[in-house]
Amino acid sequence: MHRRDTLKLVGGIAGAGLAGSGIVSAEGTWAREETRRWFTHRELLNELDRIERNATGNVELEQIGESLEDRELVVARVGNGETDVFITTEQHGDEPTGTNAMLKELQHLSAGGSDYAKTVREELTVHVLPMHNPDGGMRNQRVNADGVDPNRQHHYEPGSTDNPSPETQAMIDYVTDLDPLWVADLHTQGGPYYGDGDNPGDNYTSSNFWPINEDADPDAVALSRRLNVAMWDEVEGFGNAQLSVYPGGTGANIARNAYGIRGYGSVLNEMTGQISDRGERMEGQMIRQCRKENQVMLAETATGTVFDRDSDRTDEIPDRPGWNEGGEWPWENKPE
Secondary structure, eight states, X not given: OOOOSSOOOOOOSTTSOGGGSOOOOOSSOOGGGGOTTSOOHHHHHHHHHHHHHHTTTSEEEEEEEEOXXXXXXXXXXXXXOSEXXXXXXXXXXXXXXXXXXHHXXXXXXXXXXXXXXXXXXXHEEEEEEOOSOHHHHHHTOSSOXXXXXXXXXXXXXXXXXXXXXXXXHHHHHHHHHHOOXXXXXXXXXXXXXXXXXXXXXSBOOEEEEOOOOTTSOHHHHHHHHHHHHHHHHHHTTGGGOOEEEOOOOOOTTSHHHHHHHTTOEEEEEEEEOOOHHHHHHHHHHHHHHHHHHXXXXXXXXXXXXXXXXXXXXXXXXXXXXXXXXXXXXXXXXOOO
16 A cells, blocks of 8 residues: 655645636637536636635645646545555546546545545545646637647646646646545546347446556456445445446557556546536436546555455456447537
């Protein structure tokens, strides 16, 4: 288990007036400003500031970098435990479900009096980078402002000045300095993905995965698979949830593999939804399920029970079927 020698809390920007921070201007309205279901970057900073102010000392904020268009990348830290874990959302700017889910979870963890919240705060320090790609988010597009996919740039070394995604480089630098036990990368997939019999009532609501690059650390892979088993055991059936294995590749440039190669547990979490006529109806369900999946990882890491899981049981999780072309992404600038 990776543990810190000291609690890495550097000044940060808590109390520095996030609501007044710089925002890139535009001639017209940003696409995200017209999509009221999801946070704009300014709204995200306001919400983080509100959570920090209401958390009675349980949350600290730190700006770790800026996007290509100078939008702040802010990590929220909750808890003072010896074990660090890291969660990022919205690497792809048209996949905001995880951002909404983690803002709600930050609120709960920071102010909640439940046994779960108290245990997580005592045993872990949870680091959350919401809206990893704010320039893409404001456009409701997958890539950053230069047309680069942030989730294909995680193979750069810490401190690199060549990374075409400064957003991803900021995460690399922060995570490698942090040395967390595991990293979770929250996305949204299209859909629908139906189970046996092509039944619309039997929809896979989430697809998760672990590192499969040949250079990934075996212990990190085993932990990653245990985390997936924990989600499978505890979340399958929750609110009609059905989990599957995401059909991901072996590329070392993808976050899921890159952090496994670096020796950290690494989990990809892909929530189904956001397609035109069904996405809004599924929104609440997907946010609740996303929170539940991450709560299971946090809770079992805090108690240590995740290490009792049998990593080979990932073989029981069904593979995700192909997309049944049940709808289109509702965003602008949809990539081919």
